[in-house]
Amino acid sequence: MNVVSYRAVFGVPEFPRLAITSLFSRIAGAMWQLALVLFVLERFRSPELAGLAVFLSIAPGILIAPVAGALLDRHGRVRLMILDYIASAIFLSALAGVAMGGLLSVPLMLVIVTATSLTNPVGHAGARSLFPLIVPRHLWDRANAVDSGGYTLTSIIGAPIAGVIAALAGAHMALVATAVLHLAAAVVLFGLRDPRDPVPGGRLLQESLDGVRYVLRHPTLRGLAAGVSTANLAHGIAIVALPVLVIEHLGGNAAHVGQLWALMGIAGLVAAMATGRLGSEGRERQLLALSMLAVAGAVLLLARADTLAAVALAVTILGFGIGPLDVALFSLRQRRTDPAWFGRAFAVSMYLNYSGIPFGSGIGGPLVALSIPLAFTVGAGFAVLGAISTMTLIPKHEESEEAREELGAG
Known part of the structure; x- marks a missing residue:
């Protein structure tokens, strides 16, 4: 494919605004991810507490993801996404304030951090489920490459901004900057038209449980949940372990950590765009597994890294692994999910896949306190297990139309 394919994606009405909104919110998310770890290390100097904070910033959202998905299908996406971005800005401003x-204490910090996670499923699942509704099916790989590239681009921009602000003015000011970006995402989204009218529904709890049931009974979504969540444990461990390695053992600072995440983002952006250009249809499982093995190799290199240059090489390989993984994941989920279930199925599926990150960070804190090489080695093992699960649990072929109707009816 040539560059015209990407021009065609940006020629789709509403896509550029959605892409800009997603970029702002994801830059804020990348800043939040690093700023939170730096904030806890700066204020309390505890890797264990940093891991717990990252866990609580994500895990409670997993529990309400089914409800978020049902709300998205019932009430539309745009209004709820705007509310999510505004709420995130308020919570982050409160933490900095x-x-x-x-007035900061450990319990108060953990309460605010937990609150930030409760609306996030609406914004994340809303944006991800809007893309396939707005973009024609034949452009999905390119749109997903742009989406994944935007996600990795946030690492290039967000993490260094957070690192530099934290190094110059303190991690609390990085939280303030993150809140401003969430507000910018909300402003861009004002006036965007929902591609589908909200669907009247029955009882909210029943619809939420239906979304969970749909994902758990769906062979592809169930296999993705097992494989991707396992591999994401490695990412969760790295979120906590990398700043500790760089700052406490290699003589670096917060800005260096941000630059390293940016390097990973650049590699991921290049790999994602190349994957989108080549296409993933029919090869998604293989791309997912190979990407997870690349992640395992990169994390093993981090376990042995004793210089900043060695860390830079490892995170570059990590980025090259994550880029194709995202494109294959997004495309496979879209191709094998009934559009009528996009809101509920995507919310549940996304957070099941993502669940490895908070749990990885939760166990990463204590592992880092014991041994940084041990933490990274455990992470590499999880990535290998994820690759094996992906190849064994995800069906080779798309479910038949009759099977998909049965899933929806069940």
Whole structure:
């Protein structure tokens, strides 16, 4: 394919605005991910507490993801996404405010961090489910490459911004900057038209449980949940372990951590765009498994890294692994999910896949306190298990139309 394919994607009405909104919110997410770890290390100097904070910033959202999906299908996506971005800005501003006011305590911090996770499924699943509704099916690989590239681009931009602000003005100011970006995402989204009218529904709890049931009974979505969540444990461990390795053992600072995440993002962007250009249809399982093995190799290199240059090489390989993984994951999920279930199925599927990150960070803190090489080695093992699960649990071929109707009816 040539560059015209990507021009065609940006020629789709509403796609550029959605892409800009997603970019702003994901830059804020990348800043939040690093700023939170730096904030906890700066204020409390505890890797274990940093791991717990990352866990609580994501895990509670997993529990309400089914409800978020049902709300998206019932009430439309745009209004709820705007509310999510505004709520995130308020919570982050509150966390920075209590820190600047000298009122911060560990329990209060953990309560605010937990609150930030409760609306996130609406924004994340809303954006991801809007893409295939707005973009024609034949452009999905290109749109997903842009989406994945935007996600990795946020690492290039977001993590260094957070690192530099934290190094110059303190991690609390990185939280303030993150809140501003969430507000910018909400402003861009104002006036965007939902591609489908909201669907009247029955009882919210029943619809939420239907979304969970649909994903768990769906062979592809169930296999993705097992494989991707297992591999994401490695990513969760790295979120906590990398800053500790760089700052406490290699003489670096917060800005260096941000630059390393940016390097990973650049590699991921290049790999994602190349994958989108080549296409993934029919090869998604293989791309997912090979990407996870690349992640395992990169994390093993981090276990042995004793210089910043060695860390830079490892995170570059990590980025080259993550880019194709995202494109294959997004495309496979879209191709094998009934559009009528996009909101509920995507919310549940996304957060099941993502669940490895908070759990990885939760176990990463104690592992890092014991041994940084041990933490990375355990992470590499999880990535290998994810690759094996992907190849064994995800069906080779798409479910038949009759099977998909049965899943929806069940």
